[in-house]
Amino acid sequence: MTSNISSTVPLWIDNKPIHTQTTIPVTQASTSKTIHHASSASSTEATQAAASSFSAFKSWRSTSHTTRRNLLQSVATHYADNASTLIAAQIAETSCTEAWARTNVNLSISYLNEIAAQISSVTGVIPPTEKPSTQGFVFKEPIGPVLCIAPWNAALVLATRGIASAIAVGCTVVFKASELCPQTHGLITQAFAESGCPDGLLNQVQCGRKDAAEVTETLIAHDAIRKIEFIGSAEVGKKIMGIAAKYLKPVLMELGGKCPVIVLEDADLEEAAKQCGMGAVLNHGQICFSTERIIVMEGVAERFKTLLVETMKGVEGPAGSAVSEGIKKHAEDVIRDAHEKGDEILVGGVEAASSGGRVALKPTIIVNPSPSSRILDEETFGPSASLYVVSSDEEAVALANRSAYGLNATVWTRDMARFMKMSRELEYGQVHANSISVYTSPTGSQGGVKGSGFGRQNGQWGLDEFVVEKFVTWCG
Template sequence: MSAKVYRTTDPGPDGIVPLFIGGEPYPIDEARVFDVHSPQDNKRFARAHGASKADAIKAADVAWETFATWKHVVGNRRRDIFWRASDILNERAEEMKALLMLETNCGIEAANRQVNFVFQMLRELAGYATKIAGTTPEAQTPGIFTLTLKQPIGPALVIAPWNAALLLAARAIAGPLVAGCTVVFKASELCPRVHHALVKIYHDAGIPAGALNKIQCGRQDAAVVTETLIAHHAIKKVEFIGSNPVGAIIGSLCGKYLKPIFMELGGKSPALVLEDANLQQAAELIVRGAFFHHGQICFSTERVIVVEAVAEEFTALLKAAGEKITYAGTAAQLRFAEHAEEVIADAVAKGAIPLIGGPGFVSIASARPTILTKITKEMRISDEETFGPSLSLYVVKDADEAVKLANDSKYGLSASIHTKDMLRFVKLAAEIEVGQVSMNSMTLFEELTAPLGGAKGSGWGRANAFHGIEEFLVEKMLYIGPPEVGAH
């Protein structure tokens, strides 16, 4: 294991965020350096070395070579590495929060949540490293004994986004590494310093040189670099976290090269409000779930569906709760705020009525928190993820219609149901086509030990705890018996 330690806040030579291949910063090619700009004033605040096709091949080659040894590292050693990683993150917490706020434009609350969650997540995952085990199915052929082995699938390509830059990348990298796979991590070009700091934490915790390799590239090179990695013989599985449109492209490439993929994509998460709900509590939670972090969470509440029996009372409470939030933070890039505002403007132009807010900006890269009513199918907002601080309000006859409308989406990430009746919640939750449903909570609720993932156009596969590790294990069946039994 490498003993060299890098400061988290030191991006690399001359302030340029380097590639990280084979356990050390890769020599920088000045011709491939790109700028990272602030959404506030469009000024450059970082520079990063963009990977070429050759760099991508080198990272995959190194991951393949290292897999031959990393896959045999015993579970308690992997456990100890991830426990140390959590300690190092805790020591560097303030540095990491500062980087998150600088580079992804998030507020202190969002930065705190990410750092605290990842600290706990790493400790939770560490414990599973020693619990990977096969089974002993009962053979139906006399004289035959059967058993299964759980083995790492091989080097994984991990592509993580910018919106929860630390949390999503840390979890995506940890799953395959705990399973015994090596990783090529394609970091986001929008937050290269955060992702580089994360990789250095893993490295300083004792991840062997070559087990975790990190590249980033400018947007103009992303398609070529990504396909090069997916096509590479070493890459045995892909994990992608990002938007639905990009997920469709990545998924098609994996189909082209016959590579399995684990995807967590976008959402259009609905909150259902039934007649027996605590309406005041529901209104406050739904508004918070829609506007937190400028709506830049795939699990954000984008739709609220209320039954008509309490629609008038709930609408007034929702409006009051929404009016308390005049600023929802700032988007990570101006273009993301502009997209959210464009979708709202389209809806208003086609007849949607703002309950609060409407088209426009609070400040640079900060869209107005908005709740719209009278949504129709021809509006983009009806089933396009805004990824901004917006909420669409629908009124339906009853719970059955609420479920039907909730399912009328290409997405299927998360939902919430507000009701005091637990049995009713369970029955309705079973009918909603999403990966997780919460009762009397926000749609962005998450538990460290619970499976997390989507349905339909929101992806497939499950993250968190052993569920995320299993995504990178393959099961091999062994048959044991005398030769004469096998001959038959």
């Protein structure tokens, strides 16, 4: 992968770099330095990208499943061969740890290989019909060009998954990259191009925040775009959905979370505390699957608190840095709000963890926040969590479900029957036992309910999001 990290990141349309007069500065939060710039798209380039995708779709939709599978497998190999470049770009732009960047690379490779393996499973059916001498067929066909809007927090894996799933079933993609990590996202597009991606199959645009609303609506409104995949905050998701509704375009959304962990009396408390701590602080808490709430049974609460404090004091390093001063300030404001309302701070607080030039906060636990505290049900996107003590399974489930979100939940117990009962009662898209909350699998359905979005990604579920079913009959 021939990449110049210090150059201006171009747009990418028809397999050609496009440089614009307007550029975006990309700042590394941990050093406050502008590390490079990126070309910023206007509605003109957005329209050009959508038209290119539609032109490419006319032929790509008819390619064989082996052609599509071979492309994804080539991209996976490309990622493996250029892992060091992908890791360096993520660290430079998002100030994440090397471990988090490497995890993104490895997960992306797993997703690419699993999606490639699932391509031949996208099949239609032959249903019976009531009409005499009539044969029915239901075909699964690619929906058309897709707009993928990806976030910066898991910069490589989330963008790769959506792009690959759409391309796998015969769709083309306009990729709206994040202005916070355009180089990392550009390396994804470059990997596809260097793996034999035909012109227009994957086009990339990014833009400054002041132009984001216009560029996004231009893309969604374009006749070529047939579906939108968005991963990001609930606040922005509402705006995307409003625009999509205006133009009657379907949307696949994975939004924020307020993920609960329930610790039962028979849990492995040492391991539960360790995984709760890591789940709260990994990537500075900037993960929608982060552990945001910890609900523990009163019989083991004091012992668990002691273990959790020890864990939180030792996880400052893995917490990494915030991606920007603004993201750090939001997380800090949520903790300050709890402090001002008199909530108990078990460990941490509003003070910064500034060693090594990091834009970071101390890992923090707030105990039983008051009903008016922002941390009660606002995603902090920082290295913090709230802790609650309950006396029954029913109380634990009710508290866990008392949220606008429904992305991911975890239960710590040795009792499988008890866990299975709770898993069916918890209003979440994923429920795990004895695991860190930041867990997903390329082979398992992933998505949210309630305010965490709708639709499913991963494996065959993800491929089905980008096809439409057509009923065809032959009479006579």
